[in-house]
Amino acid sequence: MRWLTLISYGLLSFISTVASAKTAWTPSVPRVHDDTFTPTHVLRISRKEFCVGGIIRYTTLINDSLPGPELHLPEGEVVWIRVYNDMHNANLTMHWHGLAQAAAPFSDGTPMASQWPIPPQYYFDYELRMPKGTAGTYYYHSHVDFQTSTANGPLIVDDPPDRRLPYPVDGDRVIHISELFYETDSEVVAGLRAAPFRWSGEAGGFLINGDTISVYRVVDPGSSKLTVIEIDPGKWYRFRFIGAMALSYVAIAFEDHPDLEVIEVDGGYTKPYSTPLLQIGSGQRFSALFKAKTCDELRRTGMLDYYIQVEPRDRPSNVVSYAVLRYRNTCGIGGNPYVSTTAVPSKRPINLPPTIDGFLDYRLEPLFPNNFPTADQVTRRVMVYAQQQVDSYVLWTDNDVSWVDAHPLPMQTSPTEPYLVALYKNASQYLPNYEASIANHGIDPRTKTYPAKIGEVIEIVFQQVGSRNVDKWWAGGLDTHPWHAHGSHIYDIGGGPGVFHPDIAERQLKGTHPIRRDTSMLFRYTKRVQENQPWGWRAWRLRVEDAGVWMIHCHTLQHMVMGMQTVWVFGDVEDIMKARYPDVSGYLEYEGSVNGNATHAPEVVHFFEWEDEEDDEEEAEAEAEAEAEAEDAA
Template identity: 60%
Template sequence: MYLVRICLAYLHLITVATSLDTHSHDDSFTPDAVLRVTRQNTSIGGINRYTTLVNNSLPGPPLRIPENQVVWIRVYNDMTDDNLTMHWHGLAQAAYPFSDGTPLASQWPIPPLHFFDYELQTPNDTAGSYYYHSHVGFQTSTAAGPLIVEDPVAPPYEFDGERIIFLQEFWNHTDQEIVKGLESTPLNWPGETNGWLINGKTISDWGAVNRSSEALSVIDIEPGKKYRFRCIAATSLSLAIFAFENHTSFDIIEADGSYTQPNTVNLLQMGSGQRYDVLFQAKTCDELKQLGKLDYYMQLESRERLSVVTNYAVLRYTNSCNFTGSAAKNVSTKSNPDEPPLVLPPTINGFLDYALKPIIPNNFPSASEVTRRVIINIQLIEDQYYTWLDNGIDWTEDGSDPLNHTTPAEPYLVSLYNNQTANLPNYEAAVNAGGLDPVTKTYPAKIGEVIEIVFQQLGAHTYDGEVGGSLDFHPWHAHGNHFWDAGGGDGVWNSSVVEQQLAGTQPVLRDTTILYRYNESTGVDEKKGWRVWRLRIDDPGVWMVHCHTLQHMIMGMQTVWVHGDAKDILTVPRPDVEGYLTYGGNVNGNSSHAPQVLHFSELDGA
């Protein structure tokens, strides 16, 4: 174990900018939004399940917040059997170091029957579609909801209304059962998803026991109008591909919260954590009359899995066209169509790579600006246990690590405050080792650097004599500032190939892009499939970079990055943040006491 608890003699070593006053968030304090996370027996799509929910709903309620204003969101952990954090997926929180919601990196989790007040402030030009989700165990699969950052003025595209399409997967196992199985020796894999949830509803094709909870979601629209569909993949395991019956094109206008120039597609393919906003032109009454119906299916299928799981929603036109007879009859939402109305393609490797363009220039760094390159080799180790390694290291949330590589004793930001001398990564040693500090097992970066990150997948390694070489697809997600996605390809990464493929393109800012596998397997240890990002280091903090497949995260596929030196990160004196540095510290409220909270927005420049 590499993390060392503090000795008081080290406290004077922490460099600070200023101090803050503590605020008591008692009954006189009113948060801007309240989320309550519970566990309860729920029936979903015909399956009964002990489920983690936000505000007793699936998905959780949509949150809408303004740009560049401080917002307080109170999150209650009403569970009695688990910890909780809440992550604001896609939003960088550099000015609010304990608000990112990552138990491995930035904060102690909220203990059972306690609450925590998250302080958020999104920068200008971040209006778009995001989502919030728990960052503990497998809770994310259901404890999640849409998060919309509102445009301060009229958005750059005109539309008549908007709809949210929120995608999730679900299993007939509890969160704890899934985590226990993934951490077991031998591995107890939870299997394929039992169904897709579209806005919280579905009809499962797996052993339904409660037909009353089976239903298809309905997306209501009006003829002739143009809609902004906010499509959010809050998924767990599978690659999602979907399209709309008899609607053959729509325009992507935003990816991961960044506006793009319109890009016309006829379907969407999304990995866990990705978001696309599209302009969807509804059909006119004349067009609907030619088709002779008001209801059309949205068809959603899994990719990159052992079997295809298919589910549906209904795109329903209001009958303002005065249809009569059979044409006015709506399809049943209690059953799936007799036959799939669409034939969806197999995985589209490199979907939208090099195609999306920013709506305004976004300062994409050229190769000549790159100051350093970090290559992360990704590989599955198969034995009685299954572990995903990044450069030979796995990060696990609760200390379960069959290879004994890395077991964080506390959130890394807490470790830096507790003992900067022991826990601040050695930048020079990391550079000499290819980017990874050999002691702390983190990736340090200096403010002002321009880093190129290469994700390179290798064929799985086995120790039991069986044939190895298996591969998988990975939606890689970065906390903190967004990166420029520089594309990907098959085989071995090559810098010349990267530049050839980038020629004439205008990469967009993203926070989640996919490392494709291209084949189901390759030779053991053989390099197969790569992805490249470029990142300007200007957001100090402790940030996670990880695969957003929940099962892979639990199996170790996570890295921690430290952007900036101590003076950049530890901007408040240690005594002032004491309540944040202990599990169950006084920044957490409960039924008997109000939390004692810092307002980081009071810092100069925050």
């Protein structure tokens, strides 16, 4: 009978092997993220009554906090971030600001451009892999409506532990700046989309790491307070500034600490540049070296507390907010060296200048060579004319197109399904016509998208135009706009007042070394010009290398709600889909199987593992071909 046992055992082994071969996971098959899967980070987004700045506001929160938790991600490793939409009546996405090139397909977080939004009571697993050289300062935020004003948090890509840091410091501090509005997210959006138009109002305070003393009537004294940032005497620090504002362009400085050395902008190291203050737009990030006072210097002042002061620029509001920079008392300083954290100073401790137009333009240089494309490498220029148009509704337009991701008003454009999804479905109505776009300021007149070919070097110029107003009450009005690019970082080649002219731009650029960044400012330079008069420009250069569907938009949230967004399609269908992508059907429908909920685990493609396997197969095929050729030659 032993032979029968052996046959039976062998048969069972064969059956088991066949079954395993048929059920073993491969990267081309979606994986079920059930209880056996553990994401790297978990973010839960909810709405609830929240005490902040002395008021109680129905607020969109991440993990019940404002801002959301500080995330630290490594270079080179795949990370999974699970995002729960615990809201009951609102969609959600999460965008990894400045890291779009690190996101897998469908993970950039742009609703109706790269993915369907996460439905209420569902969750989505975002896949990211930070390329080498992306260590720096970023943040993450919702990309739906006005949720971003509070649903955001710091994100730091850490330098590898074995890397020699270009700027070694004793400590690292984050200064995360956002704004407090009295109206809820839904009320703000409803007003901006109403006829007659109802403005959101200016911010009632700047939240520094989540705290402020606002101008609103105090109903919750416990939340009306200043953030305290502690440091030690005599040490060097890296302060990471994150501009998470919804509306305002801000100036920030430290009381009696006038020396900041900028060393990083938007995730890229720069050569040191000294400045007494920073101006920061929504979406921008800076790192600056900060030398703490010594014990002798502190004894001379008799102070351990110094104010950090934040003010708006190019806004009608004059609200000023503060935080406290506090030295740990390791010097034995007596008396009362502290300031109150429940009251603002009776007079401004810092006299900040008015708006510095073109702040740091042409002054910053990359720390490492960055392959900047010269003018003779530019293949074409795309002009984007940005203008406010007021009729029954108030819209912001780019080349006369006002784009929103949902619920378009008359004269606005919105797709019925995400562009990337449509490309996977082979929906030809969403394929932009490259030739037609060339004859139309770079925008395809049918799809309202901006196509570009892989390998192109394009120059994008944002030219602001005085507002068009049917009743002339604000005809010719201008504003200051932080323009943000998803996908690859751009080379910022400066800006100026008046009308863009390539000769002027090239003359201003001469002798400089532009940095790469993802957000830069289109200044207004003056409040008002003639109706339809061009005034103020900002220019970028971009190497078109990352295939995909990418947003380029003003990062002022109110302006986004009002349509100041553009969609760019880099590469053709084969470039974007890479022709052999695995089964992505779960990504192609709203509430598709890629979304999990209380009863259903998501079915998720591991894109980076699949790409690694594809690369390995291609290398193996290339090696086999080389060996065959060598044998033939022999």
